[in-house]
Amino acid sequence: MQLPKGRAIAVAVVSLLAALGVGHLVAGLVEPSSSPFVAVGNWVRDISPHAVVEWAKDTFGTADKLVLFIGVTVVVLGLTVLAGLLSRTRPTPGLIVAAAQGVIACVAVLTRPDLGQLGITAPVASTVVGLVVFRWLHGKAWPAEEDREGRRAFLRAGAGVVIGAGATAVVGQLVGNRVDVEQSRAEVGRLVPASPAPKLPTGADFASSGSPRFITSNRDFYRIDTALTLPRVSAQDWRLRIHGLVDETVEFTFADIRDRALIERPVTLACVSNEVGGGLISNADWIGVPLRDLLVEAGVKPGADQLFSTSIDGFTAGTPVDALLDPNRGAMLAIGMNGEPLPQEHGFPARMVVPGLYGYVSATKWVVDMELTTFADKQGYWIPRGWSAKAPIKTQSRIDNPRDGATLPRDGATLPRGRATIAGVAWAQTIGIEKVEVGVDDTWYEADLSTEVDVNTWRMWRVSVDLKSGSRRIQVRATDKSGYTQTDALAEPAPDGATGWHTITVNVA
Incomplete structure (x- = not known):
């Protein structure tokens, strides 16, 4: 005797929802990006061949992250349906497929550089719950074949699991969002630069003739990064560590940076992915402190030719040290944008802004770590994926x-x-x-x-x-x-x- 296809698939899908709900809750308690679905999305992005990544960016533009999530959803659902169809007579084949999905989620978490040891608890809990619910629901499905009350019991059990999974996921999301970024931005208050940006002269743009405005609004400023979910970091918790080939390791809090004499400068940023005539370029007034000053305080040792910066979400970039130490270039650790604290999507609490270099080597958002090293010793995120190590912006x-x-x-x-x-x-x-x-x-x-x-x-x-x-x-x-x-x-x-x-x-x- 076999379970009907629809009922077998329902067992697998409901079990998946239970697994994802519990995984999301545990991730909210330990580290939001360890949520199995998010972790697998990040893992797929990181292991995708360079040609596939470029095709996605060319085809879907800034919607590539949404397309990635949709693609992962389709694959996961496909495997889940397969697990159900393979388990019409006994649960073992479906349990094997579900366990394999759990293993992939664990691998995805373990390979993330931004997740600590506790991160593995989310996919492990997700896998265990998914397997238990699958086995339990599969047993409930058999009596449903024989009588109406059995079918009702199965439907009640499935509905209860779905409702519980939804509630668990919502609680996990609320817990994961416990860092109120907008509240933290509000608490930062108004940023008053000691050296403000020059007043815009008459004729700074030809917007009346169809050119862009000289200053791009925060809302319209292009956004390109690898973050599938925006990092949530409060200004109070943020720390920046500068170490490596330095005379002395130094660490700065947000207050340390804010209390300095802030500068404000207009800088145009551009993405290396910008096609000829493309729109991945914008201009803003950035508020922050000279990166050169921070590096001088740490004391850059001879031989250090790369600043290896790391975001809170694990993204890395390598910037030529000579560009950062050049007093005429004006590289900044920025904490403000167009008169307000950085928006979350543009790197709050702090990011790098280095004029004249494409963003993938110079504009790390949510930056928390800077290591003075060499280009021979370390490679930023995009370098093994086919991009040049040094990237001056072209005329x-x-x-x-x-x-x-x-x-x-x-x-x-x-x-x-x-x-x-x-x-x-x-x-x-x-x-x-x-x-x-x-x-x-x-x-x-x-x-x-x-x-x-x-x-x-x-x-x-x-x-x-x-x-x-x-x-x-x-x-x-x-x-x-x-x-x-x-x-x-x-x-x-x-x-x-x-x-x-x-x-x-x-x-x-």
């Missing part, structure tokens, strides 16, 4: 108005007297933009530049040109203050940043 430019594929009517208002304004942004952090040229069907025009605010920020441009009726190709290229004009050779972002001229096509009526 680039982008067309923001008009959009690719737009149709421009010649109605006397949109294009008065047949002329159109083309606008965008260019960047060459630490060097500065000298010139921007716009090509319309191979005829090049020099654009007007916005008022320069700082060489560490982007610079807007615009030009008014005559666009004849028909399909028109528009390109842009920038020249930085070193005299370098960006190449037209197209290159993908990997391994050290995309190159090429941003090119669009518009239709003029």
Whole structure:
């Protein structure tokens, strides 16, 4: 005799829910990221081949984390359904599949660098509960075949487990969220820099012509990181340790940093994954302290060429020490962004901001550890995955108005007297933009530049040109203050940043 397929699958799925609920509760008590589902998601992300990771980023953009969770959910449910179907006559095959899932969750937790020894208790508890419930429900399912009361008893048992699993998961989430990040941010209060950012001059952007605004709002600032769930760290509990090849190991609390003479500087950050013409670049006023000062206090020993920074969630990055010690570059340990404490998604309580280097080697969020070491001895998270160890931002430019594929009517208002304004942004952090040229069907025009605010920020441009009726190709290229004009050779972002001229096509009526 066999269990019906639906009932066998129900046994497995309900057991999975019980396992995940208990695992989430235990994780909330010990370490939220040890929750089996979250841990497996992190593990899948970390072991995925470089080509798969890049395909996901190219295909799904900033939704790649959601897609990862959906993918993990589909696989886990698929294995769970298989466990149920294999157990229609006896529970042993399903128990083996469920145990294998538990082992994977344990491996996922054990391989996480940010989880302590207690982290393993979450997947272990999850596995034990899942196996016990599976065996118990499987026994309840057999009488259900024979009489109506048995079926009712099975349904009551399954419903009770589902309700209990849901309640347990909710309690686990509440416990895991016991660190109130927004309350901690509020307690930090207003950040008043001793050296504020310069007042924006007239003409700092050409937003009226379609360029971005000079300062990107916190809400609109791009976000790229490896965190599947945002770390929850209070300012009161945060510590930063600087050690390794230093004269003296030093540790700072948030109060130690906040009580210093804070500086505020505009800095443009860019992601190495940004395609030509892409939007993974933003500009903000950052508030913090010079990283150089902290490193000088620790005393950097000769031979240390890499600062190996670690986030609270285990992400690591390697930054060239000479960039951090350069007083003209202005590398910061930032605690504020656009006049307020860092938002949680942008690294609260503290993060690194290093002008002129792509974020994967320089912009560690939720940073808690900095080790002075060498590039020969350690590699940051993205280096074994195919990215270059040192990543200076490349001179680039982008067309923001008009959009690719737009149709421009010649109605006397949109294009008065047949002329159109083309606008965008260019960047060459630490060097500065000298010139921007716009090509319309191979005829090049020099654009007007916005008022320069700082060489560490982007610079807007615009030009008014005559666009004849028909399909028109528009390109842009920038020249930085070193005299370098960006190449037209197209290159993908990997391994050290995309190159090429941003090119669009518009239709003029």
